[in-house]
Amino acid sequence: MGVVAIILISILFGVLLYYLASRKGYNKQFWFIMGFFFGPFALPFIILGKRKEQHGEQIRTGEN
Numbered sequence: 001m002g003v004v005a006i007i008l009i010s011i012l013f014g015v016l017l018y019y020l021a022s023r024k025g026y027n028k029q030f031w032f033i034m035g036f037f038f039g040p041f042a043l044p045f046i047i048l049g050k051r052k053e054q055h056g057e058q059i060r061t062g063e064n
Contacts, residue, residue: 009039010035010036010037010039011036013035013036013038013039013040013042013043014032014033014035014036015032015035016035016043017031017032017034017035017042017043017046018031018032018035020046020047021046024046024049024050024051024052025051025052025053026046026049026052031046
């Protein structure tokens with residue numbers, strides 16, 4: 001029963017970090033793995049990290 005609980009908690013942290021990474025523009029697969037293996041220890045790194053700028057949002061229209 002204890003092993004099942006640990007696996008479920010690891011998956012929960014993986015999914016949480018995956019969601020946060022998608023909102024901040026980070027690599028989602030990397031953060032899922034970090035959340036799965038390191039759980040709450042990886043959480044501060046993504047919460048305190050800065051949002052990446054999306055190249056699609058920085059389109060210039062040519063107007064001055």
